Amino acid sequence: MxxxxxxxxxxxxxxxxxxxxxxxxxxxxxxxxxxxxxxxxxxxxxxxxxxxxxxxxxxxxxxFPLKNLQRFKPTLLVDYLQKTHHYYLGIKIPEIEQFINQLLLNNKIEPVHSKLLADFFQSYKTELTTHITKEEQRVYPYVKRLEGYLTQSIDKELITKEIKDYSIQEYEQEHDDVEAKLYDLKNIIIKYLPSPTDSSLFNKILHDLFELERDLNNHGRFENLILVPIVEKMEKDLLQKIKKS
Amino acid sequence: MRRLTILMIEQSFIIREGIKTLLSQMNQPFTMEEIDWVVADLPKLLRKTKPNLVFINPVSVVPNALLSRTNDHKILFIGMIHGETELNIISKFDICLDVYSDKQTLSKQIEELIEKNIGSSKEKQNSNLSERETNILKLVALGLTNNDIGEKLFISSQTVMTHRKNITRKLGIKTVSGLTVYAILHKIIKAEEL
Incomplete structure (x- = not known):
């Protein structure tokens, strides 16, 4: 419904x-x-x-109504995506981190195992943070600039150079890597870490990971299916506009 | 640690509880089927419960029952000896524990037994990786590239790729760091080797 x-x-x-x-x-x-x-x-x-x-x-x-979604202003979308980033790094990841810290303090769990999990989670966090920072610093400002160029008088050379230097396509690949790590993290807990007699902490972590994954998938779909095509279209429109002028 | 399925044939409630406490304190996860009557048909019981370990008080099974168990090598039989016992009964077990020995001795004996017998067969049972795949997994976890691995094992890097795809499919782990965690957990590599 x-x-x-x-x-x-x-x-x-x-x-x-x-x-x-x-x-x-x-x-x-x-x-x-x-x-x-x-x-x-x-x-x-x-x-x-x-x-x-x-x-x-x-x-x-x-x-997933592509047509409906693509008619919204790119800035609207970018603002929303930025908010989701904040949710990941500001709320969800710290929450999982807290559980993992509890795990490290729990003497019923083999320290070697909790350490392995904690380290793996840290490397996932680093990767996610790097990916998000890159989007925030490079991709989103680029999208906003392009949107601006479409409505104002433009500096031909500057724009041509900018579009050449940066193509939106390049970050699609990175999404896959971040996703794969999260997938592994889940499976390590579900399948391979020896479970303690009381697995409630593991359950909480898994719950959070599943929720995070669902959100990230949704986020990734927005970026790949909506943001990327919108930006590609803007790039094309701008280059055409330059040719004509 | 892997969860063990244990069959406990011992009439004494106190001794059964004692072994359970000991295992829990060793952090050894287990499920235990407890039998507090004299067992006549041991093979049938084994088929039904499929244990890794069987603790038996020799007086709780009819004497012949112990003879007919020899064909199953995967199950470890632990005799729990109360006082003097005939040698030919002791020889039927993989190991015998003296129920009067102190806690430390008992837990050490059990630990060694589990590690030696069940610990080593763990990889074979837990993952269905072939020996080749396990080797490749080890090298991947140690940080070698497909090319390095190919040279080392005298196969093409394309073949290494195929093995890696199979490993990922079998284990449900995609990234190198994930495979490394798996390899450490399954003692294919040691954390210090990294």
């Missing part, structure tokens, strides 16, 4: 509580009373259509 603008926001959460942190990314906070999605969005000055597309792709992985 897809979420629409006339549903009560409270019912949306009852329907799929995994959406809570997605909704928070729009700076929307709890305490909805009986307000509809549309009313809440207006209150928080959020683009309702964009909000709906985002929560629906998240709620139903088979729902």
């Amino acid at each position: 897809l979420i629409n603008k006339d549903m009560k926001m409270a019912d949306v959460i009852h329907l799929d509580h995994h959406l809570l942190h997605v909704i928070n990314r729009f700076n929307i906070q709890l305490g909805f009373e009986d307000k509809t999605v549309e009313t809440v969005c207006k209150e928080y000055q959020v683009n309702t259509d964009f909000f709906l597309e985002i929560v629906n792709t998240y709620h139903d992985p088979s729902y």
Whole structure:
């Protein structure tokens, strides 16, 4: 069942509580009373259509309306993606880290094993952070600049050089590597780490990893299927604009 | 540590509990089937419970039962001896524990037994990697490239790739650092070797 603008926001959460942190990314906070999605969005000055597309792709992985999504302004998308980055590095990763620290202190678990897991997680974190930093510092500003160029008078040489120097395609590959590490991390815990008599800590870590993975997959889809094509189109349009002028 | 399935044939409640406590304190995960009557058909019981380890008080099985167990090499038989026992009964077991020995001696004996017999067969049972694949996994974990490995083993790097794909498929681990963790956990390499 897809979420629409006339549903009560409270019912949306009852329907799929995994959406809570997605909704928070729009700076929307709890305490909805009986307000509809549309009313809440207006209150928080959020683009309702964009909000709906985002929560629906998240709620139903088979729902991915390319055409609808590609008509939104790139900056809108970039702002949202940046918020998800903040969620990963500012909330989710520290949360998992806390559990892993508890694991290191737990004397029922072989220290060698918790250390292996902690080290592996650290290397995953480093990779994810590097990847995110690169996007924040290079990709997103680039997207925003391109959007700017389309509406203002332009410096031909500067833009041609910029587009040549940087092509959006190059970062698609990196997503795969970050994903593979997360996959391994899960399997190491599920299949290979000898489980302690009480596995509740492991369960918590796994829960978080699965949630993070789901979010990252959604995030990656947005980048590869929407952001990349939008940027490619902008690059093409700009180069054409230059040719004509 | 791997979880052991244990069959415990011992009429004494106190001794059964004692062994359980000992194993727990050794951090050895296990599930235990407890038998508190005299066993007549040991092979049937073994088929039913499929244990790795069997603790037996010799007086809790009918004497012939112990004779018919020899064909199963995967199961370890531990005799729990109370006082004087005939040599031909002791010889039926892989190891005998004197129930009156102190805690340290007992846990050391059990630990050694598990490590020597079950620890070594662990890789074979846990992963279905072939010997070649295990070798390649080891070299990957040590940080060698496909080319290095190919040269070392006199095979093409293409063949190394194929092996690596199979390893990843079998283990469900894709990255080099993930394979390294697996290799350490399964004692294919030592952490100090890295």
